[in-house]
Amino acid sequence: MAAVNFDKVVKSFGAFTAVHGLDLAIDEGEFVSLLGPSGCGKTTTLRMLAGLEFPTSGEISIGDRVVNDLAPGERDIAMVFQSYALYPHMTVAQNIAYPLKKRGVPKSERGAMVQKTAELLQLTELLSRKPRQLSGGQQQRVALGRALVRDPKVFLLDEPLSNLDAKLRGYMRVELVELHRRLGRTMVYVTHDQLEAMTMSDRIAVMEGGRLQQFAPPTEVYRAPANRFVAGFIGTPAMNLIDGEIRQSGGTWQFHAPGLTLDCPPLLDSARPGPACLGIRPEGVVFGSGPIEGVVQVVEQTGHENIVVARIGADMRLTGRVGAERVWQAGETVRCGIDIDRAHIFAAGAAGERLNRPGLRPVEAPAVIKAAR
């Protein structure tokens, strides 16, 4: 039985539909990220789960209860808002105690519970301060404290780290994962930062335009993106996407683009000849030898590796991730190749679905480090 279940949930604001028929089953104790670009409906989805927004149609359940008609307070959830939404006129202690107070926990017990939460989040010294006397990171911890002080069925977090500086964000990421491991509670985490989603989640729900694109563990989302959108969205630098055409001659499939002809990786039976798109991650591009000739345009040195962008023909660009030993110069002519075992083929169009069979060969770990897992 799923801890959280969305069943064909639709949300429209007037004529505009923000969420289209969402089906999502989240397991008990799972850490799930809702990932997608700005405006794709992540917050709307989370707010529907919280009861702050009513679905236009469809059913949402938490545990074995359908919660469509339950008020937010009756759903046994806790939520951390992107803006933190700390009550400005209350002290830190009062903020953390508020959910307890509203649920009728006697005053005598509240103090100890607040104290325990404050210790967990290192807020003990700050308990008597007002939110405006706190730094961003401290406010964030208070918001977290207000959620953690109870033991709800599901935690909802809406981009809780987006207002923090890079260093603190890295730190809090590890803290949150640690917290999730310790509490073992179901967490739904909204983010537009793929690094956060990749490093923290058990599964990622990639959304775009109000539609679920893929719901899978991070490695699978990275190695076997379900469609062209996911392929282009996940990974930095982004996957190279080359528009062309697939043709079948005899038993073999070939991919054709201007100045480029390749044998396809094994395709699904549903593949038909016609316009298609080849996707190859920068680490699947070989620089220094190969059938394609290009001119180096940009070189980004990160220290342990170089990101090289080469121009192929008139208007095609190929980004490669190469070792730091050899420094490429802009303007240099370079031969490059594509590791076909790592290539993906997608149907034409912005959301064209995947046409090749997923990863037959084990691929090296994605460049995004799986911190703290």
Place this chain on the structure above:
Amino acid sequence: MIRRVAFNLFAWGIVLAVAFPLFWMLVTSVKPQFELFRRPPTFLPETWTLEHYIRLIQDTPFLTYFKNSIILSTATTLVVVAISTLGAYSLVRFKYRGRESLAFLVLFTYLLPSVVLIIPLYLMLVSMGLSNTIFSLVIAYTTFALPYALWLLRSFMAGIPEDLESAALVDGASRMGAFVDVILPQLLPGIISTALFTFILSWNEYLYALVLVNSDSARPLTTGVMNMLVSSFNIEWSLLMAASVMMSVPLIIVFAFLQSYLTRGFGAGGVKG
């Protein structure tokens, strides 16, 4: 340096110009009758006396008027604040058709000169059997204080992040609970500004009081004092000045109490909550 001095002199000049009539009012009210019209006038009274105040309280219905004014202004303030707070909440938080037009319509009534509304309002109150009561004035003042109050509070309300309320709902509060626990404290500066505005408006209003009420038992201070002290033949200057001082006192007290809230409220807009 010179510019600063010049600026200070200028500022003090304005302050004195504003304060002098008040000072003269105060001084006149404590001068004995015989000193009042002496020429040249005495700047400070040679003899101080409270006889005008005593006469005012003992021999005239001043205290009745005063009581009426207090009841009237307090009641109007309570009604206006209650309605405009809830109204502003609705205008800002609930989504319904015609919400914006409703707000503009309300403001439009505020743009009409109140003189235009006085006859219809009078007829309405008479037909409701409310003429000549304090309550009729409460209704009348509410009609023209409410639009402004609603707009004032609407802008204060719009400044309160919706997430605060959502957070309270998730934390287990009912809608009313969230309103009381979270919205009201945030709205306090706005409520105080509104209350002050309404109180002053109803305390000083003259025209409606003149038209709608002409029995002594229901008259407020403005018309009451005029009625008893100013006739076509004679103006009782010393009593009038004493009455004016006593009329100003409640406003000064209210201001003194709320001033810190007010400045805090205006300052609070700049601070990120």
